Amino acid sequence: MKFRKIFHLEFTYQLRQVSTWGYFAVVFVLAYLFLTANFASDAREGYVLLNAPIVIAAVTVLCCVFWLLMSGAVAGDAAARDVQTRMFSLTYTSPASKRDYLGGRFLAAFLLNVLVLLSIPASIFLTIYFTGIEAEILGPFRLSAYLSSYFFLVLPNAFITTAIQFSMAAITRKAMASYLGGILLFVAAYGVGQGLGVIKGPIDWGTLVDPMGFTPVLSHLSLEWSPLETNTRLLKLEGAFLANRILWLCLAMGMLAFTYFRFQFILPETGQKRKQALQPTYTKAVLSWLTWEKAESLPQGRGIFNSTTHLHQLKLLTFNSFWALAKSKSGLLLLGLIALVIGFAMPGNLKTKGVPLLPRTDQVLTILAAPFTEPGKFWIIIFLLVIFYAGELVWRERESGLHQLSNAAPVPEWVLFLSKYLSLSLMLVAGLVFMLFSGIMAQIGIGGAEVEVGLYLKVLFGFQLVECLLFALLALVVHVVINQKYIGHLVMLLVFGLLMYAPSLGLEHKLLVFGSSPKWSYTSMGGFGPSVVPWLWFKAYWVAWALLFGVAARLLWVRGQEQSVKARLQLARRRFTRTTALTTALAVGGILLLGGYIFYNTNVRHDYLNSSALAAQRAAYEQRYKQYQNVPQPLLTGVNLQVEMYPSQRMVEIAGTYLLVNKSQEPIDSVHLAPGAGVETTSVHFDRPTREVLLDEKLGFRLYALVKPLPPGDSLRLRFQVTYNPQGFTNNGADAQVRENGTHFRNMEWLPVIGYQPYRELDEAAARKMYGLAPRPATASLYDVAARRYATFPERISFEAIVGTEANQQVVAPGTLRRTWTKDDRRYFHYVTEAPIRNEYAFYSANYALQEGKWRNSSDGLGQEVSIQIFYPPGHTKNSKQMVKSAVASLDYYTKQFGPYPHRQLRFVAHPGYSFGNHAAPINITAEEGFFLLDPEADERGFDLVTAVVAHEVAHQWWGNQLKQAYVEGAGLISESLAWYSAMGVLESAYGPAHKKKLLNFLMEEYENPQTKAALPLLHADDWYQSYRKGPMALHALSQYIGKDQVNGALRRLLQKHPPGKVPFATSLDLYQELQTATPDSLQYLLHVLFKANTFWDLKANQTTVKQTKAGTWQVTLNVQARKTAVSEAGLEKEVPLKDWMEVGIYAPAKAGEELGKPLYLQKHLIHSNQQTITVTVPNKPAQAGIDPNHLLIDWNLRDNVAEVKM
Amino acid sequence: MENQTESLLIRNVSKTYANGVQALSNISLTIPPGMYGLLGPNGAGKSTLMRTLATLQEPDQGQIFLGELDVVNQKEEVRQSLGYLPQDFGVYPKATAEELLDYFAVLKGFTNRASRKEVTEGLLKQTNLWENRKQKLGGYSGGMRQRFGVAVALLGNPKLLIVDEPTAGLDPAERIRFLNLLSELGESSVVILSTHIVEDVSALCTNLAIIDKGKILLEAQTQEAVAALRGKVWRTLIEKNKLTAVAQEHQVISAKSLGGRTLVHVYSPVDPGSGFEPVTPDLEDVYFSAMTGVQGQHALAQEVEEVQP
Secondary structure: OHHHHHHHHHHHHHHOOHHHHHHHHHHHHHHHHHHHHHHHHHHHOOOOOOOOHHHHHHHHHHHHHHHHOOOHHHHHHHHHHHHHOOOHHHHOOOOOOHHHHHHHHHHHHHHHHHHHHOHHHHHHHHHHHHOOOOHHHOOOOOHHHHHHHHHHHHHHHHHHHHHHHHHHHHHHOOHHHHHHHHHHHHHHHHHHHHHHOOOOOOOOHHHHHOOOOHHHHHHHHHHHOOHHHHHHOOOOOOHHHHHHHHHHHHHHHHHHHHHHHHOOOOOHHHOHHHHHHHHHHHHHHHHHHHHOOOOOOOOOOOOOOOHHHHHHHHHHHHHHHHHHHHHOOOOHHHHHHHHHHHHHHHHHHOEEOOEEEOOOHHHHHHHHOOOOOOOHHHHHHHHHHHHHHHHHHHHHHHHHOOHHHHOOOOOOHHHHHHHHHHHHHHHHHHHHHHHHHHHHHHHHHHOOOOOOHHHHHHHHHHHHHHHHHHHHHHHHHHHHHHOOHHHHHHHHHHHHHHHHHOHHHOOOOOOOOOOOOOOOOOEOOOEOHHHHHHHHHHHHHHHHHHHHHHHHHHHHOOOOOOOOHHHHHHHHHHHOOHHHHHHHHHHHHHHHHHHHHHHHHHHHHOOOOOHHHHHHHHHHHHHHHHHHOOOOOOEEEEEEEEEEEEHHHOEEEEEEEEEEEOOOOOOEEEEEEEOOOOOEEEEEEEOOOEEEEEEEOOOOEEEEEEEEEEOOOOEEEEEEEEEEOOOOOEOOEOOOOOOOOOEEEEHHHHOOEEOOOHHHOOOOHHHHHHOOOOOOOOOEOOOOOHHHHOOOOOOEEEEEEEEEEEOOOEEEOOOEEEEEEEEOOEEEEEEEOOOOEEOOOEEEEEOOEEEEEEEEOOOOOOOOEEEEEEEEOOOOOOOHHHHHHHHHHHHHHHHHHOOOOOOOEEEEEEEOOOOOOEEEOOOEEEEEHHHHHEOHHHOOOOOOHHHHHHHHHHHOOOEOOOEOEOOEOOHHHHHHHHHHHHHHHHHHHHHOHHHHHHHHHHHHHHHHOOOOOOOOOHHHOOOHHHHHHHHHHHHHHHHHHHOHHHHHHHHHHHHHHOOOOOOOOEOHHHHHHHHHHHOOHHHHHHHHHHHHOOEEEEEEEEEEEEEEOOOOOEEEEEEEEEEEEEEOOOOOEEEOOOOEEEEEEEEOOOOOOOOOOOEEEEEEEEEOOOEEEEEEEEOOOOOEEEEOOOOOOOOOOOOOOEEEOEO | OOOOOOOEEEEEEEEEOOOOOEEEEEEEEEEOOEEEEEEOOOOOOHHHHHHHHOOOOOOOEEEEEEOOEEOOOOHHHHHHOEEEEOOOOOOOOOOEHHHHHHHHHHHOOOOOHHHHHHHHHHHHHHOOOHHHOOOEHHHOOHHHHHHHHHHHHHOOOOOEEEEEOOOOOOOHHHHHHHHHHHHHHOOOOEEEEEEOOHHHHHHHOOEEEEEEOOEEEEEEEHHHHHHHHOOOEEEEEEOHHHHHHHHHHOEEEEEEEEOOEEEEEEEOOOOOOOOOEEOOOOHHHHHHHHHOOOOOHHHHHHHHOOOOO
16 A cells, blocks of 8 residues: 555656656657668668668667666656655655565656656657658568567666666665666666677677667677568567576666665664764754853954955865865766776777787877767767766755855856866866876887877867867756756757767758867878868867857856746846956857858858768769760870979879870760869860860869861870869868878879769669669679679779979879989979879878888799889888788789789888778779788787788789779679688798688688678679678688689689770679689589578587597597578578588697697598588597588688597 | 945835745835844745845845845845845755855955954854864754854855844754844844744844735834834633634734633723733734734735735
8 A cells, every 4th residue: 555655656746747758758759860860761772671670679779778868867766856855754754664665666767767668669650650751661560579679678678777776876865876877877788788799709798788788689780680680580589688688687686676675764864873973062062052151243354356356266166166076986086997997998999800009199099089079989978977067066056055055155157157167177187187197008008109298188188178178068058058957967968969960960061060070180190181270260169159158158047046937037137247248249259250261161162062962963963974974985095194292282283194095996076074073173175176065063074075086096185284272171171182291192083084984873772762863773783794894993004194292202103213303392203104004093292211122023034023112101110021021922922823913013102091991003002001000919819910911902903903893793702802812822822821821710700790691692792791701711612622723723814814904894703704614513513602602501510439449540430510501682591402522620639729730631521411420530549520620611600610529 | 444334225126936926015125234023924925035135036126225235236246245044055064164164255255365264263153163163064963054054144244134034943042142143243234034933033123024925014113013012912811612702802913722721812902801901012912913914004005005017
């Protein structure tokens, strides 16, 4: 009865609160937004049906995770309201038992949360069926989808959250504790769960630690499940997900039990300990009170009030509230802990593909600094804390009751507001100091890089501090204006969310999103470049807004009892003084002036295009000019350029001449020119009479009619002038291709191209449909014969350029550097290619260090010599020698195996940037700065990624630059897969089989990442995994079955049949044909299953027994289990009958550090059934035996192929 | 040493809350320096008036002047010479009395360390908190906390001191000492004591006003108000059940239980006759007669002319 009454009172009390329905509404809207803004567009792209069970589950977990941030109020209120409203003296003394009291309150809170979360399925259902979502992206309605989400996600999540929050609030007697509990759960789900999800291993830690089930659901949706599964499979309680639910439910129950035993119906302040401390002083006070007689006259001093007083007050109030905040458990201690965690996580974060990086200061700072519009995994926690701090600061006086005294004190409102702001700022400064130490400690701990204190100070106390100060002000102003603590938190969280997701909600212009600006960037090589100026303009603009917000907060600052909107506005009018007017005018003036200047830059000096306008432009390009795609055009065969670079002025002038030849069978009467974007193309001049027919600068299409058509075989010269002189900045900042040090630009962006450019078309199916374009696959079909005639920039050209730059810089361009000279304080470089290159090249200008090497071709008898040059950022000498060595080995191997290298140079050239990617253009391979920070020596796997990547990139000089692949499905197989396969050969022949094995292991690491098996066969490969991982492994397997020489011979013939420039371009079918020729009949089946079907094996060594024969040899009996499946693109798995040759291996005991010992036996056996027993006799005592021990076949489970041998 | 004596003028002040409750209705008072009692039952509008005087609330209309200062429009200046002891306040439990008083001293403009020390020391002694100055405020008893509030209110020798229901939580000894403290201050400043305890006012205040339902029922000098009732209050001791009958015949101003019977005070300019004996009136009789509408021209007058422009 009591239980029911307590429950009922609590339930109805909170049900009547507006905030409860506010949470309902917010979650409802969140679900709507996730569905319409995110999943609907995915559905239109054809990824997954909008009402697929996993999408419903994903929306549910997303909503749950964000609900955590505001869910504290319900449970916290139920658990701690009595203490905070001081009603405890009535309730605690009533004869209700602990069970009734806590139980009733908890149940009420739980049901209220369940009610709030009921908005998720409600919103999903209503959004899907009543907001005009088209039926094409929906599957049949399935109640079970909603029910499984509700019972496996919503209910347990509500219980877990309520239990943990309720317990924390009940034990601490503070409602705030439950809010903190919510944040902790949020971090566990959003940060830790997602972070650990990356770690591979037998135990799925990411799934286990995630209290909301966020990690498993999203990983099902985006990685693990095949399209068929994502569209139809129901979320079931199984595996790690089941363990997760049980674990967290147990934890929640444990918390509740703990609370039940720990909770007492007394207040901590009146607990035993304190009472004793109080007792003696109390008696003393009473005594002295009674004996006290003489009243001294009252002190007569009066306060002095002037501006110094206000500064004094400001100082006092600032430090007072700062220390109160700093000393609390969630204050400096927590900030310090966060910094510590970041420091300890640094080695893990400073890795790429598992290879440790040198902890150069700029790399460390990419982790230590982040804007609040894109806070990343660490700063999001700190910014959430700032919201929490802001609430604490604004409510500090009122929560303690001191406001009754202090509000009447003669302190102006601006001092009150500013003191709160300054104390919050001090907290952030303290946090940044912690960050500084954490970064420096991590750098020293990892070692190998210089600690650049000056850079730390610039970044943390310059850029990052401004971010912090803007955000702190916003949080404080929101709390002051809202004037309801929980609703203030809620509103600020929503604002924070909006700021983070503004671009995806369609707010792309940075003038519209508080605090956002183009990003600053700094790399050791390129410095800040032109990134600082736009950053400063935008931030100054937002500072002006911040000032205005500050004024508003001062006017609306609550000081009295009356807090209605009307009363506050009335008071605000009274507070509006001359100074206020001046400050407001200053702020508004600043906003208009700065905003005006920014707008002038983003929208007047540059065309402002948001993503939909950009898509519309691409659509218009296709609609208007696709008609010219197949009109014969003269072919580019020669390029002669005169380039003047002015890196300090960020300016480049190019005068160029193209030699164009009519290689078609008919006369050509017009030339279609596509000028580059972001540059001005002028003085277009042909060496024969032409007429300008069309100049469409917006879409980038010009049409010149030749007065006299160009007959077949004849040529013409085209002269042009290209000027790059960017003015100001755009919404995305200033273009940084040309910068003081580290200029880098490519022909494909800047220089004019001949003909219609299909790569500018829209590819996404939904976007094409929206703009009324004919549907087509994003990548052309492998069987689309016409498409085989197109590849990106395939022309073979002779190249010559004279490039001038500033005197202290070095220019790199394709070809031989004929001459270099200095004129008028500028350095000039004359580059000429000796053999034709593909029409893709870049110019670099920077202050480089140079590592040189030479490779002499020993096999061709002509003594071809190739000079190898590594242009790297000075100071990073570590890898350049290895790079030269690997390049030499690669040239050696590839020329022997595949054919000659046509050029006299091979270069790797650095350009500024954080990432590690390389891009192999002919002769010159671009390597981003981060590549030179890789520290393979520190790699625990003992794997040298640098050497392997160099071999891969050099291989592209054959696969991609000589053999040009058509722009159709399977293109990745003949560029990337062949490059990795070739690199394996280099490692094996020049570095030894152990190195190749490490590369194979590295490639196979990908097997452990959760992902779906559903895919097209390799011949149609167009995703990353297929091109870069499965393809190389398949080629490797084939080479182990039919012999490396056979495969390499097939590749050599492929290249011979498709010499550079030959049209149609090669496809994976051509590769397949060559491989087929090289493969014996007995293994044709293998070629087929590897490349023409998406095949997976599942191989396992079950029982292995051994006994010694009389002859002293050892007889091993091995029971193997095998399965082979073909998986369709949609994910349909079909078991295929086995009749496969597979390696069977028996191994001697392994030495320390080895996986397998010396092979005692390694032969291929024909496996023809799911269970098979194999008996082998070996001379020595075996330790391990297994099937396919070298993992030649594609079997994602690497662990069970080999088993220990039992006696 | 300046010792200005400025009066507080309240002119036609009205306040209606958003929920429709009219807390103050066209209040006008002139409050001279010295102790001034504001008497009224709970919910009469006392606290609203106090908060309005303490610059923490805006009146809907009306004007308030402290000497030359316009309280509504010159809040900042008023606060510089204001002492306010609210009915209910909290403290930072982890701060000591000395620290927090020092804190308030800075807020009240004592920027000089030496003068601040002098003032806070004096006040801590004055309020008899000197011995406990190093103790955390969280461990203070209700009375000690109230005294701390007084110390804060007295900081800076305020020209206007507003004390709202100050004696509610005090034990008898504390209450007497507290009232003595107030009376000392009352010599040079305007001190407004708002209370529902009649004895507090009768002991200290030379002037008083009685307020109920947002209206002033009586504004008078304490002595004169009592004197005006002299010879007009009578009492009798009756059985409980006869009270209704008596009330029909006489103007009952108060009735309280006394040893199982009821002691009734009635107002009558002439001898009401049998069973009644004359009483020397005290302030309580003034209060009750005002509350019952017997005495106090304001009450009757205002009932009629309730004008809201």
